[in-house]
């Protein structure tokens with residue numbers, strides 16, 4: 457990668473440091489430079505910037521950003537090129553290991569650890585798929601159990617084939633990437649299993665496994681992985697509870713994303729247990745107002761185009777903040793949900809009336825298919841209501857401007873009423 461910028465030194469005077477060089481971080485940094493911000497750096501722990509798309513050797517990426525359908529690596533390279541052309545400094549092999557109050561960061565590079573600081577920091581560290589250990593799957597730790605991201609980086613970046621006949625667990629969009637990646641490498645998945653009664657990804661995704669010769673088993677849970685050294689099979693429970701063994705030599709654990717929020721969690725920033733990401737207001741501003749957050753870190757999980765767009769806007773808001781154009785972080789309304797059918801609502805803080813900039817919508821997700829009335833209430837009664845028919849992993853958007861009758865401070869709660877079953 458072209459390096460046309462000074463090295464990162466301890467005590468460097470930075471305007472903005474962006475942690476994470478994926479689509480959202482690169483977009484934020486590029487927008488900052490385009491807004492005239494002087495020294496903007498992207499700190500990326502991998503050897504190359506570009507984030508997850510670097511190892512997604514398949515389409516579709518880039519429709520919003522480049523008005524064409526690209527494969528992940530081409531898309532990632534173009535984002536990097538655009539950022540460098542705008543004057544962003546990209547420092548790869550640079551891991552941020554601690555965030556501290558007021559914008560000071562502890563950074564690990566090949567030579568050791570140093571402390572740097574910036575006037576504003578943007579966290580754009582993305583998400584990770586839930587690993588085997590967190591899924592509490594029985595069996596010994598045989599080789600050949602991977603998340604989709606790991607499978608992709610083996611296939612597309614290292615040209616390796618970790619197994620020949622895996623079972624794919626899950627049916628979010630990313631599980632279909634696992635099939636595409638497998639086909640690319642000559643791997644033939646034997647089954648795709650989904651615990652819920654229906655496929656999570658949007659129709660017509662469900663047709664894809666069948667067209668690819670992969671049997672799709674819904675209502676089916678993974679109970680145990682067999683094999684001492686490498687995987688020899690799995691035991692699953694079908695919709696009627698009946699157990700069966702499937703012969704396979706690998707398992708792809710796809711999806712069930714969690715924001716990569718360790719920095720926020722181990723630092724001083726407030727984290728929302730519902731999204732797993734930092735608590736932000738409608739400008740992506742965290743509980744320490746020197747810090748902002750963008751992209752999938754905010755909540756699991758959106759497409760690259762959506763994350764890029766969020767990053768771009770966040771860059772513009774940070775430029776506004778540096779120019780003194782954002783209102784101070786006071787008297788914000790808390791936005792929450794206690795309804796188990798709702799997974800999260802983000803941003804978690806809003807200031808009303810909306811200021812003309814900032815996120816336009818609240819983003820919600822459901823935990824299971826829901827058809828009913830979504831309502832927003834505060835101490836005074838119902839502020840807003842709308843009938844929804846929502847499915848897990850699909851975003852529900854609620855205009856922030858519609859909350860305007862809520863008054864100055866307090867809490868808005870979202871819940872489902874009159875569910876039609």
Ligand SMILES: Cc1cc2nc3c(=O)[nH]c(=O)nc-3n(C[C@H](O)[C@H](O)[C@H](O)COP(=O)(O)OP(=O)(O)OC[C@H]3O[C@@H](n4cnc5c(N)ncnc54)[C@H](O)[C@@H]3O)c2cc1C
Nearest residue numbers: 476478479480501507508551552581582751752758759760
């Ligand atoms: C297998 C898979 C397939 C996908 N396929 C598609 C698709 O076909 N189309 C599509 O639109 N979307 C797809 N997506 C989703 C898309 O990749 C994401 O929406 C997008 O990458 C999110 O961008 P981001 O910048 O928020 O995070 P990421 O792309 O995850 O980037 C985060 C970056 O932060 C870096 N980082 C993390 N912690 C630190 C730290 N402490 N210090 C320094 N750097 C750090 C990481 O190394 C990474 O480069 C796919 C996702 C996966 C997992």
